Amino acid sequence: MQNSVFKALSHPARRQILALLRKGPRLAGDLAAEFDTSWPTMSRHLAVLKEAELVTAERQGTQILYRVNTSVLEDAATALLGLLGRDNGDDPMKEAAE
Amino acid sequence: MQNSVFKALSHPARRQILALLRKGPRLAGDLAAEFDTSWPTMSRHLAVLKEAELVTAERQGTQILYRVNTSVLEDAATALLGLLGRDNGDDPMKEAAE
DNA sequence: CTGCTAATTAGCAAAAGTGCTAAATTGAGT
DNA sequence: ACTCAATTTAGCACTTTTGCTAATTAGCAG
Numbered sequence: 001m002q003n004s005v006f007k008a009l010s011h012p013a014r015r016q017i018l019a020l021l022r023k024g025p026r027l028a029g030d031l032a033a034e035f036d037t038s039w040p041t042m043s044r045h046l047a048v049l050k051e052a053e054l055v056t057a058e059r060q061g062t063q064i065l066y067r068v069n070t071s072v073l074e075d076a077a078t079a080l081l082g083l084l085g086r087d088n089g090d091d092p093m094k095e096a097a098e
Numbered sequence: 099m100q101n102s103v104f105k106a107l108s109h110p111a112r113r114q115i116l117a118l119l120r121k122g123p124r125l126a127g128d129l130a131a132e133f134d135t136s137w138p139t140m141s142r143h144l145a146v147l148k149e150a151e152l153v154t155a156e157r158q159g160t161q162i163l164y165r166v167n168t169s170v171l172e173d174a175a176t177a178l179l180g181l182l183g184r185d186n187g188d189d190p191m192k193e194a195a196e
Numbered sequence: 197c198t199g200c201t202a203a204t205t206a207g208c209a210a211a212a213g214t215g216c217t218a219a220a221t222t223g224a225g226t
Numbered sequence: 227a228c229t230c231a232a233t234t235t236a237g238c239a240c241t242t243t244t245g246c247t248a249a250t251t252a253g254c255a256g
Contacts, residue, residue, distance in 0.1 A: 001112050010108035011244085012101050018181050028203060041245050043204055048243095062202050062253050065129045068183050077178035080107075083116050086156075109214085126233065139215050141234055146213095160223050160232050 005076050008052035013037065014045050018068060025067040028057075031033060103174050106150035110141050111135065119153060123165040126155075151164060 008014055013035060020034060021028060034041040044064060051053040053072045058065045111133060118132060118163055130140040147153045151170045153161045168183060192195060 002113075006104075006113070007243095010105045015100075015177075015181070022181055023169065029201095037244095038128060038246060039202090040247080042246080047204080055168060060203075061217090061251085062200095064203065068182065073178060073182045077175050077182070079113075080175035081171045083113070083120055084166065084168050084175070105213095111214095129229095130233090135214095136216060138217080140233075142214080145234080157223085160230095162233065188232090 002079060003074070004052040005054060005072060008048050008054055010085065011045065011048075013042075014049055017045060017066075018073070019050065021066060021068040025065050027060070027062045028066060032064060051098065100174070100177060100195060101117040102154060103170060106152055107179050109143065109146075112147055112152075115128075115143060115147060115154065115164075116171070119164060119166045123156070123163050126162045126164060136165065 009018075016035070017031060020031060028043070028046060033047070034038050035042055046055065046057070048095075049066075050057055053069055055066050057077055058067065107116075114133070115129060118129060126141070129144070130137050133140055135143075144153065144155070147164075148155055151167055153164050153195060154167050156165065
């Protein structure tokens, strides 16, 4: 579960998408317009982010509004911070069975 | 540059390695013993981490001592946190040209 | 229902990532 | 120089990821 998040974050385009989304929700189309990749490619990046639950999608009639899922992003940041905390006994990367 | 870091973090084994290393420096061999992947595979994971500068390697005679590079890990965590900060005007994922 | 726009899914080819075994390297000891 | 142990590099097979174009679905307007 943590894994899909980090995998989603591993592509620069997807981090860029999150950076854009950070400033507020955005329509898929507007998002796509900001990148010079093809529309379907953008759509797939969004799907990966959605799968990792880093974003949520909400239909607005014919368009789809994307939004960052702050808590998942927070968890990821926390996991990284846990990786550098001075020894406090428990394993920060231990993850519950999938 | 940020990119190689997130890519390095995208593999669970590599995050585990960092989790082990968090508790203190460790010899490559000891590290390898903790996982059930082959030795060369572990070696490659370490190479990826080193390439991303998430760890540093230091020869100790015939063995090699690995150590987390805290600052790079910190930067990554900070980048993620930047992705969820309330709008403060600048783009947290903007990265200098490669 | 037809047509239009927004967005996703299918299918494919190219590139990158993973993990293995076998071979090479590096340093220490003799 | 020869040998042993620790580690990395080479080479290969296999899977995943990426990005494209073409085709499809979804919702709305007429």
